[in-house]
Amino acid sequence: MAGMTDVIACETSICSIEDGILRYQGYTIDDLTKNATFEEVIYLLWYGRLPNRLELKALKEDMAENSKLPPEIYALLKLYAPWGNAMAKLRTCVSFLTHFDDEVMDHSFGADHRKAIRIMARIAAIVAAIDRIRKGLEPIEINTIAAHSLAETFLWLLTGEKPAPIAVKALDTCLILHAEHELNASTFAARVTVSTMSDIYSGIVSAIGTLKGPLHGNANEQVAIMLEEIGNISRVEPYLDQKIKNGELIMGFGHRVYKKGDPRVKYLRPLAKELADWRQDSRWYEMALKIETIVQDRKALMPNVDFYSALVYTSLGIPRDLFTLIFAISRTSGWLAHILEQHENNQLLRPRAKYIGKKEVSWVAVEDR
Numbered sequence: 001m002a003g004m005t006d007v008i009a010c011e012t013s014i015c016s017i018e019d020g021i022l023r024y025q026g027y028t029i030d031d032l033t034k035n036a037t038f039e040e041v042i043y044l045l046w047y048g049r050l051p052n053r054l055e056l057k058a059l060k061e062d063m064a065e066n067s068k069l070p071p072e073i074y075a076l077l078k079l080y081a082p083w084g085n086a087m088a089k090l091r092t093c094v095s096f097l098t099h100f101d102d103e104v105m106d107h108s109f110g111a112d113h114r115k116a117i118r119i120m121a122r123i124a125a126i127v128a129a130i131d132r133i134r135k136g137l138e139p140i141e142i143n144t145i146a147a148h149s150l151a152e153t154f155l156w157l158l159t160g161e162k163p164a165p166i167a168v169k170a171l172d173t174c175l176i177l178h179a180e181h182e183l184n185a186s187t188f189a190a191r192v193t194v195s196t197m198s199d200i201y202s203g204i205v206s207a208i209g210t211l212k213g214p215l216h217g218n219a220n221e222q223v224a225i226m227l228e229e230i231g232n233i234s235r236v237e238p239y240l241d242q243k244i245k246n247g248e249l250i251m252g253f254g255h256r257v258y259k260k261g262d263p264r265v266k267y268l269r270p271l272a273k274e275l276a277d278w279r280q281d282s283r284w285y286e287m288a289l290k291i292e293t294i295v296q297d298r299k300a301l302m303p304n305v306d307f308y309s310a311l312v313y314t315s316l317g318i319p320r321d322l323f324t325l326i327f328a329i330s331r332t333s334g335w336l337a338h339i340l341e342q343h344e345n346n347q348l349l350r351p352r353a354k355y356i357g358k359k360e361v362s363w364v365a366v367e368d369r
């Protein structure tokens, strides 16, 4: 009951977690990680089945056509303090997009799907623009989603250079693994918001605000902060001893649903190793392995999705405070799937609270208090 543990709040056919096996629309993440692209996963999440070649091409073309940002977004980003919180910038930008969409309050199936494409197509470009504008660089407007992939396009928009194939493949794998996760806190927030028949943009804004917390999506950034604080492998043990003694959380460990380990780690750990080898710098990887052993021994806690993804993003050269925004790019596909599902068969989500406060208190006039 506390923290709504194990409470069933709605029905879904998008994602299941049963006996530690994570499935999107019935497909295991093992199958998807090995075989799918992120674009195929987007289609699968929204339409309930894998696309054929033509459907996949149409989705990518649709995203490419809709990816151009309103110029006002760039003007808005120039108003932000460069040091401002990047997730808050993303949240405001998505909210701002509402004002350029003439179908906002049309909740029909067709309009909802068109808006989903528009949001999915733009979110990566917004994240790249946030980073470039705060660095005093001009945002890049090329779009290659139709010909290449969202992963490749994003890295291109961020750096201005064609990314290495190993980097594109790694990011694509991360996007697949982060795309969907049943009724996690941010997805729940999105569903609650749109269950009032509010619009898709409001749902995504609620979700971004929820993912932003360090107990949820921001744990990946906190993992990088921890690794930086530790600095080298000889300091891992004393650092963790101190944290455990102080009763502090070790970021990137523990999970509400997985008590025997997060199935995504099986893919992220070797990916972190592959990229460390590619970069010829395995310091963080070695530290991470040691942290994992100690935390498992002393606290019986296993790493979650945010632990090794922090190492992958670091090797990709992505600034630490964009890690959660990359999670948001990917999870937007899952949030949108849940919003579409909620709107298709809507019922207001309004649980009850168990009252534990004072009972039958009598009024006292202000002069007598």
Ligand SMILES: CC(=O)SCCNC(=O)CCNC(=O)[C@H](O)C(C)(C)COP(=O)(O)OP(=O)(O)OC[C@H]1O[C@@H](n2cnc3c(N)ncnc32)[C@H](O)[C@@H]1OP(=O)(O)O
Pocket (backbone or CB within 6 Å): 003, 214, 215, 216, 217, 219, 248, 249, 250, 251, 252, 253, 254, 255, 256, 257, 299, 301, 304, 305, 306
């Ligand atoms: C994408 C994601 O959102 S994945 C999660 C990302 N978040 C993090 O990595 C932050 C660190 N982890 C945590 O804070 C928690 O493990 C959560 C929020 C993810 C899950 O929380 P809960 O389901 O409420 O954890 P739960 O109650 O089962 O924890 C059991 C015990 O382990 C402790 N614990 C759980 N995680 C950690 C941790 N990372 N470090 C230290 N202790 C922990 C709890 O404090 C609790 O101790 P207690 O029984 O002495 O009070």
Ligand SMILES: O=C([O-])CC(=O)C(=O)O
Pocket (backbone or CB within 6 Å): 178, 180, 181, 183, 184, 185, 256, 257, 304, 305
């Ligand atoms: O399901 C959760 O509580 C958190 C999580 O792992 C995710 O959102 O991917």
